[in-house]
Amino acid sequence: MEVFLSGSLVDSLNGLTSVEVEAKTIRELLTRLIDRYPRLEDHLEEGIAVAIDGTIIRDDWETPIPVGSEVFLFPRIIGG
Amino acid sequence: MNDPKYTGQEFKVIGSRVKRPDGIDKVTGRARYGADMNAPGQLVALMLRSPHAHARIKKIDISKAEKLPGVKAVITAADLPDLTEGNAGLFDTLENSMARDRALYDGHAVAGVAAIDKSTAKKALKLIKVTYEKLPHVTDVDDALEDDAPIIQPRYATEGQHGNLINKGEFGQGDIDQGFAEADVIVERSYKTGQTHQGYIEPHACLASVSPDGTGELWVTTQGHYSYRNTCAQLLGMDIAKLKVTSSEIGGGFGGKTHVWMEPIALALSRKANRPVKMVMSREEVFKASGPTCSTSMEIKIGAKKDGTIVAARAECRYMNGAFPGMWGTLGGMTAFACYSIPNNKAIGVNVLCNRPKVAAYRAPSAPMMAFGVESTIDQLSKELGIDPVELRLKNVAREGTQAPYGPVWGPIGIEPTLEAVRDHPHMKAKLGKNQGRGVACGFWFNIGGQTCSDLNIGPDGTVNLTVGTIDVGGARASLAMIAAEELGITYEDVKVNIGDTSSLGHNDTTEGSRGTFSSGMAAIFAARKAVDVLKERAAKMWQIPVESVIWEDGSARANGKEHSNLSPLTLKDIAKKAGSTGGPIAGHHEATAEGAGVSFASHIVDVEVDPETGKTQILRYTVVQDAGKAIHPDYVEGQFQGAAAQGIGWALNEEYIYGKDGRLQNSGFLDYRIPVCSDLPSIDTKILEIPNPGHPYGIRGVGETSIVPPLGAIGNAVSNAVGVRMYEVPMSPPRILKALDEAGV
Amino acid sequence: MAGVHVTTTINSDPVEYVCPADESLMDVLRDRLGLMGVKEGCGTGDCGACSITLDGQLVCSCLVLGAEAEGRAITTVEGMADGQNLHPLQEQFINNAALQCGICTPGFLIAAKALLDENSDPTETEIRYALAGNLCRCTGYDKIVKAVQAAAKDLRK
Numbered sequence A: 001m002e003v004f005l006s007g008s009l010v011d012s013l014n015g016l017t018s019v020e021v022e023a024k025t026i027r028e029l030l031t032r033l034i035d036r037y038p039r040l041e042d043h044l045e046e047g048i049a050v051a052i053d054g055t056i057i058r059d060d061w062e063t064p065i066p067v068g069s070e071v072f073l074f075p076r077i078i079g080g
Numbered sequence B: 001m002n003d004p005k006y007t008g009q010e011f012k013v014i015g016s017r018v019k020r021p022d023g024i025d026k027v028t029g030r031a032r033y034g035a036d037m038n039a040p041g042q043l044v045a046l047m048l049r050s051p052h053a054h055a056r057i058k059k060i061d062i063s064k065a066e067k068l069p070g071v072k073a074v075i076t077a078a079d080l081p082d083l084t085e086g087n088a089g090l091f092d093t094l095e096n097s098m099a100r101d102r103a104l105y106d107g108h109a110v111a112g113v114a115a116i117d118k119s120t121a122k123k124a125l126k127l128i129k130v131t132y133e134k135l136p137h138v139t140d141v142d143d144a145l146e147d148d149a150p151i152i153q154p155r156y157a158t159e160g161q162h163g164n165l166i167n168k169g170e171f172g173q174g175d176i177d178q179g180f181a182e183a184d185v186i187v188e189r190s191y192k193t194g195q196t197h198q199g200y201i202e203p204h205a206c207l208a209s210v211s212p213d214g215t216g217e218l219w220v221t222t223q224g225h226y227s228y229r230n231t232c233a234q235l236l237g238m239d240i241a242k243l244k245v246t247s248s249e250i251g252g253g254f255g256g257k258t259h260v261w262m263e264p265i266a267l268a269l270s271r272k273a274n275r276p277v278k279m280v281m282s283r284e285e286v287f288k289a290s291g292p293t294c295s296t297s298m299e300i301k302i303g304a305k306k307d308g309t310i311v312a313a314r315a316e317c318r319y320m321n322g323a324f325p326g327m328w329g330t331l332g333g334m335t336a337f338a339c340y341s342i343p344n345n346k347a348i349g350v351n352v353l354c355n356r357p358k359v360a361a362y363r364a365p366s367a368p369m370m371a372f373g374v375e376s377t378i379d380q381l382s383k384e385l386g387i388d389p390v391e392l393r394l395k396n397v398a399r400e401g402t403q404a405p406y407g408p409v410w411g412p413i414g415i416e417p418t419l420e421a422v423r424d425h426p427h428m429k430a431k432l433g434k435n436q437g438r439g440v441a442c443g444f445w446f447n448i449g450g451q452t453c454s455d456l457n458i459g460p461d462g463t464v465n466l467t468v469g470t471i472d473v474g475g476a477r478a479s480l481a482m483i484a485a486e487e488l489g490i491t492y493e494d495v496k497v498n499i500g501d502t503s504s505l506g507h508n509d510t511t512e513g514s515r516g517t518f519s520s521g522m523a524a525i526f527a528a529r530k531a532v533d534v535l536k537e538r539a540a541k542m543w544q545i546p547v548e549s550v551i552w553e554d555g556s557a558r559a560n561g562k563e564h565s566n567l568s569p570l571t572l573k574d575i576a577k578k579a580g581s582t583g584g585p586i587a588g589h590h591e592a593t594a595e596g597a598g599v600s601f602a603s604h605i606v607d608v609e610v611d612p613e614t615g616k617t618q619i620l621r622y623t624v625v626q627d628a629g630k631a632i633h634p635d636y637v638e639g640q641f642q643g644a645a646a647q648g649i650g651w652a653l654n655e656e657y658i659y660g661k662d663g664r665l666q667n668s669g670f671l672d673y674r675i676p677v678c679s680d681l682p683s684i685d686t687k688i689l690e691i692p693n694p695g696h697p698y699g700i701r702g703v704g705e706t707s708i709v710p711p712l713g714a715i716g717n718a719v720s721n722a723v724g725v726r727m728y729e730v731p732m733s734p735p736r737i738l739k740a741l742d743e744a745g746v
Numbered sequence C: 001m002a003g004v005h006v007t008t009t010i011n012s013d014p015v016e017y018v019c020p021a022d023e024s025l026m027d028v029l030r031d032r033l034g035l036m037g038v039k040e041g042c043g044t045g046d047c048g049a050c051s052i053t054l055d056g057q058l059v060c061s062c063l064v065l066g067a068e069a070e071g072r073a074i075t076t077v078e079g080m081a082d083g084q085n086l087h088p089l090q091e092q093f094i095n096n097a098a099l100q101c102g103i104c105t106p107g108f109l110i111a112a113k114a115l116l117d118e119n120s121d122p123t124e125t126e127i128r129y130a131l132a133g134n135l136c137r138c139t140g141y142d143k144i145v146k147a148v149q150a151a152a153k154d155l156r157k
């Protein structure tokens, strides 16, 4: 599937805004991405949020990614 | 995900207007806030702060202060762990609590003193001799990016870009160049917003106690006692389990109490003195050395077809982060165009360092500034196109299925309904007089979930304790008790909610991002459901029937099936009474990362009157329309809307950090940093829309933040309609308005 | 600094204390006498959280010296309820959700009581101006004004 990235994450993927990855869960997705783009790891500490078909997941890395879903990665949101 | 099951739920307790459980304590003066706790043998601590915006600390001589009778401990950075090699975030946090080699802003702490009383501590501060070497400083976000600007944090400087530019967050879709090429009308403008403070009335305060065996306690006013615990323990090398942090009643936070400021120093002083230490910031310290919000400077460009279809939009906004990096620009970039569906859009948020205090979150952080620029530009676009501003917004509004600028595709969202409610609101027909004008603007905020852990215990008489780890900043205990009562089928009065200290529950994320009622409410529901499972088992035992035959309805166990028709229902109280002989205490527990937070939108209407003689703007009428998801306690939802709007009004008209040429803050008190008072405001009308959040069993969204987003733009638009001048800088204070009127020849 | 001996009346009770000559009445009430319902928001007379009445007069206790209380009568929020019965203002603040965080509430209650003691039927504008010395950052004042109106009505009955 195609995973879209935005914000400061794009830097760690050498400017790419989307990549092809196969993964069944968020954990798998992030592990594979970090294998390929180690600089992404820095962002993990600050937190990454994932949107699967429009629903934002902040922390639950076991969340399954259904086949054919649209996946976005962006920096984690904080609030006031 | 768009399961409609959540709609049409019938609630018994949710949605009613019960009395909050902490009301009596708070109207009788009994409630204990940060500064209201004392301990035997306690010392009073004060901080010495830098009078310079930027200076090298060459030497600190504490010997005289230490010798003053009654002084029990003096601390400088030399007494604190050197985290230079460690985690950058922790290093920054500690350096912000106490300057190491350089003072980075006016008010940066350089030494702390603990003494037997306040007057002794004050004398000791005067005896500390600090030798500074003044360095060049910069406090304006645009100046900070000039070639000759001093570099605030060389270790964050990156090759190939300005040393004060930390990073950029870029969001959007499509091809903006092509989009603008297709546009018939393009409006491009620059804007600035001043730096504001959350302005909570309760200053930061804590009571710290660390003993030589490595255990400690911290009583503190905070939005996140677990994160304070984790941070302080790591900074001071303590075991997390051995530091117990208790959150006091909190006198307002709005994001400013999500981060530690002087608390690690209070703990360090207590450890050094081996006595409890109480530390309370003065108002001046709150302004100078806690975390206000960013000032910004931006360019907004929006292009549309003649029929009003917006085809391209671009925003670039520089966020002044203070002396330490944050993610503020990134959040701004994500929110900029969230209310609209624009095929080609790009929003860039840039994080910039200056010699000002470290910025913290302030209610929907970073969104109001971008919204000021975007909503002001859309209004100007509507004038150029000759289309009504509300209709123009409706024409381009984001809907279910629209892709948000930062990626996700919206589920059911409320921006269109809020705009329709605005269009149809009687406020839009109220008559306006001379020098009066009306403005409308929209706003968006994400809302978040996060780690949550709650405990629900049923007592022998069937009353219930719900212990949560999120704090109650304005009625959360009432809302959470309502949720537990709803789920268990008992009365609101039978549930007592407590805020647990850090030793009583697992980790809970900070109460920020409007997550308190959303996520602890979710945890309460699931904890109650687990307790119901236990209740059913116990009822089965009491009846000697299989548990499969027991159902839970209206707060009672019922035996299902004809063969059990002789068994009359057992209430929760009946079962609780027998708990001792059916297996012991009955409880439910839930820990999880709450996902599924629902985004929220608001549209506001404001009428103003501008006095052309003085430049003063008076708010005549104000209406907030916001999507709350399911409103648990409507009074407190309305209160959040009104409070957020009032803060936005202050930001729009008056509030602003003013720095002198010397880089020092000139208005560090409520007299000169003027927040709205009762006579400044009209009654703020509210309309709650309840578009359920499919990610929550009751459809709850967060409600606390969104309504601080629209006021800046709405008021700017109203001022323009009142006196014909467009304001490009916030706050629209009387001198700025007079200047604009003067320049326009009005 | 030599202490000043003060004999005064607080919430109708006789009280004596010794305080340094330069100590504010707010600090005396909070730190020496444990009347923590008196809140400190600024210490400079700008927020009204420390409001009390001194011989019936509304004052910011952070701007009064402890020594000045000699022979006077002080009322704080702790003295508002009559035994188990809340004052109508206290009652209506709860009913109208006029508090969120509640840090400003004691000051507002004292200021509102001072207003209603003088004027039993104030207009909304009069209420807004009478309370303009008290800052609330949470509520936007709307529900506070409504609570005062409701309490005024109760008191007129």
Ligand code: FES
Pocket (backbone or CB within 6 Å): C039, C040, C041, C042, C043, C044, C045, C046, C047, C048, C049, C050, C051, C060, C061, C062, C063
């Ligand atoms: S503390 Fe006295 S007026 Fe603010």
Ligand code: FES
Pocket (backbone or CB within 6 Å): B201, B251, B252, C098, C099, C100, C101, C102, C103, C104, C105, C135, C136, C137, C138, C139
């Ligand atoms: S209720 Fe928080 S300041 Fe008024």
